Amino acid sequence: xxxxxxxxxxxxxxxxxxxxxxxxxxxxxxxxxxxxxxxxxxxxxxxxxxxxxxxxxxxxxxxxxxxxxxxxxxxxxxxxxxxxxxxxxxxxxxxxxxxxxxxxxxxxxxxxxxxxxxxxxxxxxxxxxxxxxxxxxxxxxxxxxxxxxxxxxxxxxxxxxxxxxxxx
Numbered sequence: 001x002x003x004x005x006x007x008x009x010x011x012x013x014x015x016x017x018x019x020x021x022x023x024x025x026x027x028x029x030x031x032x033x034x035x036x037x038x039x040x041x042x043x044x045x046x047x048x049x050x051x052x053x054x055x056x057x058x059x060x061x062x063x064x065x066x067x068x069x070x071x072x073x074x075x076x077x078x079x080x081x082x083x084x085x086x087x088x089x090x091x092x093x094x095x096x097x098x099x100x101x102x103x104x105x106x107x108x109x110x111x112x113x114x115x116x117x118x119x120x121x122x123x124x125x126x127x128x129x130x131x132x133x134x135x136x137x138x139x140x141x142x143x144x145x146x147x148x149x150x151x152x153x154x155x156x157x158x159x160x161x162x163x164x165x166x167x168x
Contacts, residue, residue, distance in 0.1 A: 003053040004046040006062035008039055014127045015104055016116040017068065018061035028133030029126055040137050043069035044145065064115060068131070069138055071110065076142050083154065086147035093139025101135070103127050 010018030011031065021033035022040065043066050050056070050070055058064060079096055083089040102109040103124065105117025118124040148155035 003050050003056050005059050006039065006042055006066045008037075008042065008062045010061045010065075013061045014123055014130060015118050016061055017064045017104070017127065019126070019130050020062060020065055022133060022137055024133060024137040026133050026136040028136075029129050030133050039065050040069060040134065040141055042066060043073060043138070044141060046070070047073050058114060065134070067111065067114065069134055072135055072138055073142065076139055077146075080142065080146050080154070085152050086143055086149075087152070089143040089147060090140065093143060094136070097132060097135035097139050101131065103131060 006018075008018070008020050010020060012019040018039070019030065020039045021035075022028075022030040023033045023038050024030065039062065046066070047070055050066075051074065056063075056067065058067070076093065076096065079092050080089050083092055103118070104112060104115035104127070105124075109115070118127050146154055
């Protein structure tokens, strides 16, 4: 069974990573998505399948963005395991998103072999702003998936997907 790839087309790229539209209220360089699905939706939807693949063939720039968001989801889920309410989760996600993070080309970036370093200072700023916007939106959406809206407690089974989130 092959890994799942992004179906989105990159209107713009930064480095060799797609700068895709987002359905978000967070400020940043991403164009507003007006369709049903954006890259965060795809990453969440494909997360459980894609996380088990040892190898992943990158077919386009959108796949690199999908890989980054998938990696960030694993980080988010580790943090959310320690949260007892959605409000606490939202606060933790805000803090996590704003923490200093590496971008491609920097020493601590975990996927430097797959991503190109930004070509200029302006491109570096654009990439950092876009990744921040991705991190903020991903954290909020996962809080919506992980916490039960009726009890405000972590839900072992999401009502919308009937899949376990907290144990990943």
